[in-house]
Amino acid sequence: MQPIQSIGYIGMGIMGAPMATNLLRAGFDVGVWNRSSDKCNPLKEQGAKVAASPAALAAGEPDVICINVSDTPDVETVLFGDEGVATGAKEGLIVIDHSTISPVATQDFAARLAEQGVTLLDAPVSGGDVGAINGTLSIMVGGSQEAFDRCEKLFNAVGKNITHLGPAGMGQVCKACNQIAVSCNLLGVCEAMALAKKCGLDLHKMIDVVSGGAAGSWQLANLGPRIADGDHDPGFMIDLVLKDLAIVVDTARKQTLPLAGTNLAESYFRAVKANPSIDGGKLGTQAMARTLEQLGGFQFDE
Amino acid sequence: MQPIQSIGYIGMGIMGAPMATNLLRAGFDVGVWNRSSDKCNPLKEQGAKVAASPAALAAGEPDVICINVSDTPDVETVLFGDEGVATGAKEGLIVIDHSTISPVATQDFAARLAEQGVTLLDAPVSGGDVGAINGTLSIMVGGSQEAFDRCEKLFNAVGKNITHLGPAGMGQVCKACNQIAVSCNLLGVCEAMALAKKCGLDLHKMIDVVSGGAAGSWQLANLGPRIADGDHDPGFMIDLVLKDLAIVVDTARKQTLPLAGTNLAESYFRAVKANPSIDGGKLGTQAMARTLEQLGGFQFDE
Numbered sequence: 350m351q352p353i354q355s356i357g358y359i360g361m362g363i364m365g366a367p368m369a370t371n372l373l374r375a376g377f378d379v380g381v382w383n384r385s386s387d388k389c390n391p392l393k394e395q396g397a398k399v400a401a402s403p404a405a406l407a408a409g410e411p412d413v414i415c416i417n418v419s420d421t422p423d424v425e426t427v428l429f430g431d432e433g434v435a436t437g438a439k440e441g442l443i444v445i446d447h448s449t450i451s452p453v454a455t456q457d458f459a460a461r462l463a464e465q466g467v468t469l470l471d472a473p474v475s476g477g478d479v480g481a482i483n484g485t486l487s488i489m490v491g492g493s494q495e496a497f498d499r500c501e502k503l504f505n506a507v508g509k510n511i512t513h514l515g516p517a518g519m520g521q522v523c524k525a526c527n528q529i530a531v532s533c534n535l536l537g538v539c540e541a542m543a544l545a546k547k548c549g550l551d552l553h554k555m556i557d558v559v560s561g562g563a564a565g566s567w568q569l570a571n572l573g574p575r576i577a578d579g580d581h582d583p584g585f586m587i588d589l590v591l592k593d594l595a596i597v598v599d600t601a602r603k604q605t606l607p608l609a610g611t612n613l614a615e616s617y618f619r620a621v622k623a624n625p626s627i628d629g630g631k632l633g634t635q636a637m638a639r640t641l642e643q644l645g646g647f648q649f650d651e
Numbered sequence: 652m653q654p655i656q657s658i659g660y661i662g663m664g665i666m667g668a669p670m671a672t673n674l675l676r677a678g679f680d681v682g683v684w685n686r687s688s689d690k691c692n693p694l695k696e697q698g699a700k701v702a703a704s705p706a707a708l709a710a711g712e713p714d715v716i717c718i719n720v721s722d723t724p725d726v727e728t729v730l731f732g733d734e735g736v737a738t739g740a741k742e743g744l745i746v747i748d749h750s751t752i753s754p755v756a757t758q759d760f761a762a763r764l765a766e767q768g769v770t771l772l773d774a775p776v777s778g779g780d781v782g783a784i785n786g787t788l789s790i791m792v793g794g795s796q797e798a799f800d801r802c803e804k805l806f807n808a809v810g811k812n813i814t815h816l817g818p819a820g821m822g823q824v825c826k827a828c829n830q831i832a833v834s835c836n837l838l839g840v841c842e843a844m845a846l847a848k849k850c851g852l853d854l855h856k857m858i859d860v861v862s863g864g865a866a867g868s869w870q871l872a873n874l875g876p877r878i879a880d881g882d883h884d885p886g887f888m889i890d891l892v893l894k895d896l897a898i899v900v901d902t903a904r905k906q907t908l909p910l911a912g913t914n915l916a917e918s919y920f921r922a923v924k925a926n927p928s929i930d931g932g933k934l935g936t937q938a939m940a941r942t943l944e945q946l947g948g949f950q951f952d953e
Contacts, residue, residue, distance in 0.1 A: 452850060515851070526844070527843070527865075530836075530839040531839075534836050543910070548902070559829045562789050611839075613915060
């Protein structure tokens with residue numbers, strides 16, 4: 350098994366830039382590309398080569414190309430567009446897609462890349478920008494076991510809890526499941542806190558008592574106090590969770606699976622975005638609490 | 652502050668019997684009463700006196716009377732019925748209601764008892780029969796701070812995480828919030844697992860990966876694996892969560908607060924109970940998964 354040495358990295362956003370930085374620090378040769386090239390500068394200063402296009406990055410014959418872009422069409426463009434990875438890729442290349450995109454499209458992309466001897470690993474992450482900076486991301490991987498094993502050192506440089514879940518697409522399915530649980534748990538947090546507020550119960554006391562038992566969740570412990578204080582600064586933005594839930598809902602539709610709780614959570618997030626008086630899509634997910642405030646005619650921090 | 656020495660205990664069910672046992676072991680004088688008197692026998696053998704009625708229990712002039720019965724009307728009967736506590740109670744008595752009942756009714760009961768100099772603490776618990784046996788229950792207390800302080804040693808004999816939340820009814824409000832979060836989290840677990848199953852993702856792997864991050868919850872970590880294995884044995888029965896959610900929904904209605912997620916979870920629990928082929932109400936709450944199986948036309952353990 351030939352070790353991974355050279356990596357091309359596509360997407361220097363809030364996640365990609367710190368992940369590429371961690372790969373540089375771990376001793377990999379890193380080339381980078383971003384749609385707006387100025388975002389490559391911080392990586393260039395740390396020793397990364399900047400490529401002119403995804404095709405040019407691939408033509409440099411790296412062992413692996415990592416991708417961190419926004420949504421399914423963006424991945425399709427950097428892979429199969431006019432100057433996409435596929436035009437420059439040599440047989441044996443491994444592509445790791447860290448973006449959160451459609452599981453079904455991922456299977457299609459994997460099949461198309463396989464035709465030219467390129468292996469796709471879908472490897473969406475959780476843990477946010479803090480996890481990306483600290484190299485503590487959870488990474489949910491689908492695709493060839495052999496390619497997964499070969500990339501072990503790479504994954505360990507950017508993440509902590511790294512799991513191979515099965516064939517192509519399974520990483521994306523797992524991320525979709527993750528976003529379902531996140532959204533429904535937050536729905537429960539908002540409804541529990543709304544009842545507490547309406548009845549005059551101290552919100553912080555309620556969170557403390559309830560967190561330790563069967564009602565406990567990461568969402569309650571971490572976002573409950575921020576809701577109580579009216580703090581809607583983004584950890585994870587509503588625009589992004591809406592993008593992820595669109596993938597979940599589309600995947601469920603293809604599986605003929607009704608997901609009424611998830612649909613409801615999505616609608617509540619959308620109502621925050623729809624509010625004309627605020628730029629709701631840019632708020633943190635905990636701003637779902639605003640929908641409860643609107644429905645119930647109250648304010649959490651009053 | 653006069654220490655508590657003698658306690659009357661009403662309700663020798665799955666929770667009351669072990670809680671009364673723990674009070675006996677902690678050195679309190681304990682008298683007991685139960686609607687069907689044979690359930691008092693185990694406590695009698697351990698040294699508890701058995702009373703003929705709640706009124707007789709109260710007439711023995713205990714410092715405290717604890718109540719652990721099923722629902723709001725049951726509490727009303729043991730307090731204010733023909734042979735209820737109120738007929739025998741002397742001024743200065745403290746009544747601790749460990750049942751999960753209506754917060755609004757609790758405020759009414761507290762006011763009626765106060766007229767005869769009796770103090771009501773609402774003190775619903777979480778932690779189940781295991782917590783009751785081990786004396787590790789969480790106890791959410793509403794009512795007079797002075798009475799709460801006086802009962803500290805008593806509470807410590809039956810629970811671990813004991814919090815005074817405010818005036819009468821606030822313990823019950825907090826328990827209602829707890830059941831909202833429990834139910835919506837479980838809804839998220841069932842929907843996430845349904846999508847995983849439909850897409851062919853290994854359920855146990857998904858639970859392991861997702862539990863450590865922002866999607867993590869007690870419900871996922873504890874009930875997720877049982878859902879994956881088709882194990883619907885009761886930790887907490889669907890009949891009981893339906894009783895609790897009826898209280899939640901009624902409380903929310905009185906507050907003019909829409910709780911669509913909780914309503915949905917309640918409907919999904921009810922669908923398990925409605926299934927004529929199983930005695931669904933007696934299954935554990937994780938059997939909510941059966942509703943997803945019905946809706947999605949699949950089985951988790953196949």
